[in-house]
Amino acid sequence: MITSRRGRLTRLLAVTGTALLLAACTGGTGDKGDKSDAAKGYDPAAPVTITWWTGQTSEAEQVAEKLAAEYQTAHPNVTIKTSAGASTTDELLTKLSAGFTGGNYPDISYAYGNWAGDLAASGRTQDLTSYVNDPSFGWTEMPEAARTVATADGKVIGIPALVDNLALIYNKKLFDAKGVAYPTDEWSWEDFREAAKKLTDPATNTYGTAYSVAGSEDTTWHLWPLLWQHGGKILDGTKPAFNSDAGVQALEKLRVMAVDDKSMYLDQTDQKYGPLFNSGHVAMMLSGPWSLLEIKDAKLDYGVAFLPGVNGDHQTVSGPDLWVLFDHEDANRAGAARDFIKWLTSAQTDAKWNLAVGNLPLRSTEKDTPEFAAYVKEYPGGRKFFDNLTNAKQARPTIPGYEVMSRNVGDAIARVLQGAASPKEALDEAARKSAGALED
Known part of the structure; x- marks a missing residue:
């Protein structure tokens, strides 16, 4: 790679x-x-x-x-x-x-x-x-x-x-062990959530899925597909728009898995969830083709499906x-x-x-x-x-200030998934912090 x-x-x-x-x-x-x-x-x-x-x-x-x-x-x-x-x-x-x-x-x-x-x-x-x-x-x-x-x-x-691009990579062995049907390209986020709950097993330290809370771009760009699937957008011109109702709904889908269900492993570094997937402690990973090299080395029996969607919209991010x-x-x-x-x-x-x-x-x-x-x-x-x-129908903005905005959004996501803030509160704060960094 x-x-x-x-x-x-x-x-x-x-x-x-x-x-x-x-x-x-x-x-x-x-x-x-x-x-x-x-x-x-x-x-x-x-x-x-x-x-x-x-x-x-x-x-x-x-x-x-x-x-x-x-x-x-x-x-x-x-x-x-x-x-x-x-x-x-x-x-x-x-x-x-x-x-x-x-x-x-x-x-x-x-x-x-x-x-x-x-x-x-x-x-x-x-x-x-x-x-x-x-x-x-x-x-x-x-x-x-x-x-x-x-x-x-x-x-x-x-x-x-x-x-x-991002897609859903899954460990077939873990699905078989719990009798859970493999993901399909038609899955909704509700399907994803239910599977994650069934695949989570505290006795073996196994999680249904994982998410980075390092506050990096890895944290941020995983949210964008959900935002787009809900009909939202990152910016309105050069003004933050990710804190819309669509953004709040998107982040809430992640929050319930992390906070309510506890089916989501929260990676503080963004470098652990891949190895945990490869070692059989994470059943589903939202990741990209770069992960296939290490999966091959781990000799896993795996599958790949499109991202879960909203009303049949399975947009991803590239x-x-x-x-x-x-x-x-x-x-x-x-x-x-x-x-x-x-x-x-x-x-x-x-x-x-x-x-x-x-x-x-x-x-x-x-x-x-x-x-x-x-x-x-x-x-x-x-x-x-x-x-x-x-x-991959939309792209991240190519404007000065994106890096600053990304960090603010990443920090907001991390706070929400760790139960320290509500989606609306955190995204509004990220929008406020980002406004001055984006070019008028």
């Missing part, structure tokens, strides 16, 4: 987004404006060197280096300087911010999708809107939620690097990550970066990248490839996660 979701959801400091915005306004060269013509005058044959911060762990970094070498063999005029960019993926945003101030930032960097708003506000990103809408790019082959996340302030600033392209006022660097990422995210190369390291394919056209067939054979739940991409 490229990066673990645990790493991708590690809580960021509130100052990070602020620092990035300050870097756009002070130091460096400032906001250079519209970068839609960043590659105007690009000479594909000119010698050029570009830098690529992959944001990868050591194993995936080796795959990235091999792909960069393959591209350079086919394009001998291009040199790609490849590195992870930082010790951890989470540190990339801070390093990019510092690079903007000092003029030392890459041509391409891995980025979490929820950084898109802050990166766009830096004024250093290329505007790829016209580029990706050229028919040869195949932009619509990528999931709509991923394309939305790659768009900030109406401009495409990057290309999806990874796509995923957490796509991006390859963000930056401008250095050099047409050849801008053009070479575009061409390399187009090649990297093509159906042919993506099979050597995402599928090779255990992630879902980026493009719908990959579903009939031998590589996808091999992936599904190795990770049987992968096909359900691929099919579930059609349920």
Whole structure:
């Protein structure tokens, strides 16, 4: 897998987004404006060197280096300087911010999708809107939620690097032991709750399900599907809207399991519920395809179903990550970066990248490839996660201030699930705290 979701959801400091915005306004060269013509005058044959911060762990970094070498063999005029960019993926945003101030930032960097708003506000990103809408790019082959996340302030600033979603993963052995029917794609949240109660067994320290109360993005983004299924929205323009009746109803569905039923394991770190599922102490986990690697190692007999729904609505949330392209006022660097990422995210190369390291394919056209067939054979739940991409109909906001809002919402959820506040009280407070951080 490229990066673990645990790493991708590690809580960021509130100052990070602020620092990035300050870097756009002070130091460096400032906001250079519209970068839609960043590659105007690009000479594909000119010698050029570009830098690529992959944001990868050591194993995936080796795959990235091999792909960069393959591209350079086919394009001998291009040199790609490849590195992870930082010790951890989470540190990339801070390093990019510092690079903007000092003029030392890459041509391409891995980025979490929820950084898109802050990166766009830096004024250093290329505007790829016209580029990706050229028919040869195949932009619509990528999931709509991923394309939305790659768009900030109406401009495409990057290309999806990874796509995923949340679904219901369940341990068949625990279901069989309690005589509970397996989840189906038609389950409601009431079905989920009833099963969780039946599967909870204090004598064996087994819980029906689990939830992170670390206050991280892992805490927050698990609420968004329930919010959307109830007809709610995260924002109204740039104003918090998650504290609507829909948001309260969504959080109440989680509260009753955690507080009333005590069928929900509350993970204070967001790093324990996965191993507890793999060891047979959590029967159902709302997680994504990244979990399949460790489940495979645990040799569990498992199944995957769509998220429980509300009135037949089984919307999920996708957490796509991006390859963000930056401008250095050099047409050849801008053009070479575009061409390399187009090649990297093509159906042919993506099979050597995402599928090779255990992630879902980026493009719908990959579903009939031998590589996808091999992936599904190795990770049987992968096909359900691929099919579930059609349920990812909305995306998290790509605006400055999302990180601050996410932390506030995560803290509110944690308080509610631990019985310290009501959903309405906690969400209203989170909305109040977040209002000033969101761009007007």
